[in-house]
Amino acid sequence: MSYIVLARKWRPQNFDEVVGQQFITTTLKNSLSSGKVAHAILFSGPRGVGKTSTARILAKSINCDKGPTPTPCSVCTNCIEISEGKSIDVIEIDAASHTGVGDVREIIENIKYLPVSGKTKVYIIDEVHMLSNSAFNALLKTLEEPPGHALFILATTEVSKIPLTILSRCQKYDFKKVSSNDIKNSLKQITSRENIEIDDSTIHMIASESDGSLRDALSLLDKLNTTFDGKIKYEEATKLFGIFDSSYCLSLFKSILAQDPKKCLQIIIELNQKGINPKKTIEQLLRIVRYSVFIRVCGSSVTTDLAEDEASQINEEVSKFDIGALENIFNQTLKASEDISRSAYPEIALEMNIVKLANLGHAIPINDILNKLESISLNTMSKTSEISGAKKSGISAKPTIKNEADDNIISKETPEKKNLKQENIENLSLSNFIEYIKDNESMTGIYLEKADKIEIKDTEIKLIYNSQSVFSDSIQKKDNIDKIKDLLKKRHSKEFNINVLVNKPEKKGPEKENNNYDSNQSKNIINNKALKEALDTFGGRLIKVKNNIKGDK
Numbered sequence: 001m002s003y004i005v006l007a008r009k010w011r012p013q014n015f016d017e018v019v020g021q022q023f024i025t026t027t028l029k030n031s032l033s034s035g036k037v038a039h040a041i042l043f044s045g046p047r048g049v050g051k052t053s054t055a056r057i058l059a060k061s062i063n064c065d066k067g068p069t070p071t072p073c074s075v076c077t078n079c080i081e082i083s084e085g086k087s088i089d090v091i092e093i094d095a096a097s098h099t100g101v102g103d104v105r106e107i108i109e110n111i112k113y114l115p116v117s118g119k120t121k122v123y124i125i126d127e128v129h130m131l132s133n134s135a136f137n138a139l140l141k142t143l144e145e146p147p148g149h150a151l152f153i154l155a156t157t158e159v160s161k162i163p164l165t166i167l168s169r170c171q172k173y174d175f176k177k178v179s180s181n182d183i184k185n186s187l188k189q190i191t192s193r194e195n196i197e198i199d200d201s202t203i204h205m206i207a208s209e210s211d212g213s214l215r216d217a218l219s220l221l222d223k224l225n226t227t228f229d230g231k232i233k234y235e236e237a238t239k240l241f242g243i244f245d246s247s248y249c250l251s252l253f254k255s256i257l258a259q260d261p262k263k264c265l266q267i268i269i270e271l272n273q274k275g276i277n278p279k280k281t282i283e284q285l286l287r288i289v290r291y292s293v294f295i296r297v298c299g300s301s302v303t304t305d306l307a308e309d310e311a312s313q314i315n316e317e318v319s320k321f322d323i324g325a326l327e328n329i330f331n332q333t334l335k336a337s338e339d340i341s342r343s344a345y346p347e348i349a350l351e352m353n354i355v356k357l358a359n360l361g362h363a364i365p366i367n368d369i370l371n372k373l374e375s376i377s378l379n380t381m382s383k384t385s386e387i388s389g390a391k392k393s394g395i396s397a398k399p400t401i402k403n404e405a406d407d408n409i410i411s412k413e414t415p416e417k418k419n420l421k422q423e424n425i426e427n428l429s430l431s432n433f434i435e436y437i438k439d440n441e442s443m444t445g446i447y448l449e450k451a452d453k454i455e456i457k458d459t460e461i462k463l464i465y466n467s468q469s470v471f472s473d474s475i476q477k478k479d480n481i482d483k484i485k486d487l488l489k490k491r492h493s494k495e496f497n498i499n500v501l502v503n504k505p506e507k508k509g510p511e512k513e514n515n516n517y518d519s520n521q522s523k524n525i526i527n528n529k530a531l532k533e534a535l536d537t538f539g540g541r542l543i544k545v546k547n548n549i550k551g552d553k
């Protein structure tokens with residue numbers, strides 16, 4: 001007996017068997033019950049979602065001995081002939097290979113003859129967008145006034161290529177991609193009826209690989225079934241067909257979040273060795289990043305086509321990040337995917353882009369960038385004689401050789417002091433401490449810079465942050481502290497102890513003064529040249545000027 005492919009063997013035979021298009025099948029059933037079927041119908045939608053199957057079921061419903069009926073019997077001669085594609089009254093034309101006006105003329109010539117055994121002559125024109133302009137023109141008149149015994153069902157994957165004159169004469173039905181869950185359920189049913197041994201992870205993999213096309217899912221299952229003789233194992237399946245094992249992608253995503261370019265590269269190299277197309281890799285990563293934003297915004301219960309455990313893993317990972325950071329990763333991934341599809345060397349482009357993503361750092365929220373810009377503006381504006389004297393001594397700037405209790409305090413209680421800190425840091429025992437860290441771990445260096453105060457005494461380092469600073473959280477992530485420790489150990493050959501302290505906000509100083517400052521300086525900030533240039537460069541806009549000196553001494 002010859003092998004019948006699963007997609008054909010399990011082709012739906014009635015409207016209820018059509019998967020994932022309930023809205024359309026219900027509407028069609030209703031119009032059949034009420035006897036109000038249009039004479040020209042257009043099915044549009046992606047490939048493999050059931051357009052042609054639905055067209056055939058509609059043809060059966062009309063020509064069934066019991067028809068027109070929403071539930072064709074599938075046993076009468078007409079039904080059987082239509083199911084087998086042998087009916088003289090149901091004419092299927094593939095417009096992809098019959099594009100010319102001559103082909104359409106033939107249809108028009110024949111349409112006047114009455115149906116042979118059924119009640120209606122059904123013309124199913126697949127891929128109708130492939131018809132030439134003159135062919136469309138020839139069809140137009142017939143579509144407008146077809147004889148009572150004719151029904152046209154046009155199907156297309158590219159509805160935008162169909163002339164409006166044709167569209168306006170058809171009743172349109174938009175098929176959508178079959179949801180991952182629907183595909184999984186169908187696969188489960190079919191594999192159990194076919195006695196195919198397969199586990200849930202493989203079914204999930206097939207479903208996500210088929211991108212909403214049930215036909216693609218079934219042909220993939222077919223391939224696996226014939227290759228492994230009915231016993232499909234996940235590892236073998238992914239290996240043999242170079243199908244993407246989504247667990248790689250999840251680890252890749254985690255490594256990007258962890259800013260671990262080394263791990264990222266290892267994963268990419270492994271995927272390349274498995275022969276996975278770089279485009280596929282970045283596509284899958286983009287999918288994960290996309291859903292991570294979904295999950296971060298709506299929680300893990302949001303509908304995605306991720307497997308349950310994938311969704312919960314992602315939920316766990318992304319809860320620590322703000323949405324801006326994930327958006328940033330998404331934008332870079334999208335850019336990477338464009339890079340890779342354009343590149344003559346997609347593998348290399350993938351590697352470099354992934355390293356870039358891993359080094360992207362956890363994006364700094366835009367508010368913090370604006371705050372930083374503000375402080376730059378403030379510096380430029382108020383750089384006066386204040387920069388000497390008392391404040392300078394407050395910074396102390398004395399080397400540890402003296403071993404005084406607090407001699408290594410770097411303080412930046414005001415923006416001016418921050419400048420001084422940079423100037424005087426050379427004199428400290430951990431000279432260039434921040435610069436050194438920044439040179440090696442740029443993001444960690446930035447978090448360090450954001451400290452209100454840094455105290456260094458021998459190998460004890462205290463990083464003191466304002467309670468409102470988001471950077472106290474960022475620096476406290478374990479790997480940041482470890483990175484600093486490692487770097488210091490490398491340079492000074494000894495272990496350092498690092499403590500992060502968060503100060504409670506102190507409300508001090510006359511509010512009025514601050515308010516004056518606010519209103520007067522806001523204008524200056526808005527008109528500040530440096531700020532304007534920065535906004536131009538980053539393509540940003542100033543939303544709000546915040547008073548940043550509250551709580552400062």
Ligand SMILES: [Zn+2]
Pocket residue numbers: 063064065066072073074075076077078079080
């Ligand atoms: Zn029938």
